[in-house]
Amino acid sequence: MPEPNPLRWTFLLHCSIVIFAIWGVIYTLAHVERAHYCGELAACIAHGPEDEAVAALRQMARLPDPPLETFVVAAASPTRVVARQAQDTVDELLREWRCQLKSDHGACRIAARLERLAAALDAQRESVSPLDYSWLGMTAETILRLSESAPSIDAIDLAVHCDSLLTTAEGNHIDIDLDVVPVVSATISGAPDARFSRPSRLALKSMVPEEEATEIRLEEPPAPPPDVASLVPDF
DSSP, X not given: OOOOOHHHHHHHHHHHHHHHHHHHHHHHHHHHHHHHHHHHHHHHHHHSOHHHHHHHXXXXXXXXXXXXXXXXXXXXXXXXXXXXXXXXXXXXHHHHHHHHHHTTOSHHHHHHHHHHHHHHHHXXXXXXXXXXXXXXXXXXXXXXXXXXXXXXXXXXXXXXXXXXXXHHHHHTOOOHHHHOOOTTTOOTTXXXXXXXXXXXXXXXXXXXXHHHHHHHHHTSOOOOOOOHHHHSXXX
16 A cells, blocks of 8 residues: 655645635735725725715725725715715615515624614714704614614614614704794795794783883883964864
């Protein structure tokens, strides 16, 4: 029986090590390049002009595993165009995850992303504009619905985050049409009459103390003298 050649096994072992080392270097370089690319896009979203920030958000959304935290921070941006684009991107991701769950594809991965998204939204909830509280509440409800079809790793933590988001969205909800009068676009002549309706007499009396009201009545000018012509008798 021929004995195994030790040089042959040594050669195969060395080749395997070299191949794994090459793949490791390639994976590391790809990971570093991706991180650098995402950092440049995130900087453009945070500090760039509106058009460049919107374009960067669209480019980031095309990545295989986009950074959800960057989308959430952008969704709370004071720039409305950037915030709306980020919110639309989050909505699109949720729609994609719903389709993947219906096809039973990557449920565990989607569950982890749902948890990341809920945690990121909860961390940024105080920075979200009151104009976007309705979007925040609907997003939390969508996350809860999708989590029913995905095996969540930490269901309690996910529920706590979503409950916090719903509380913020419902407790701080404002009605823009009733509570806010635009200063720039509206004028006094075009504002609703109800906003400038004359206050009642009781309301005016409650605004002025009784002592000041008495002084005002005492300081009123005397009544004008009667017309002399009316005192002359007719003959």
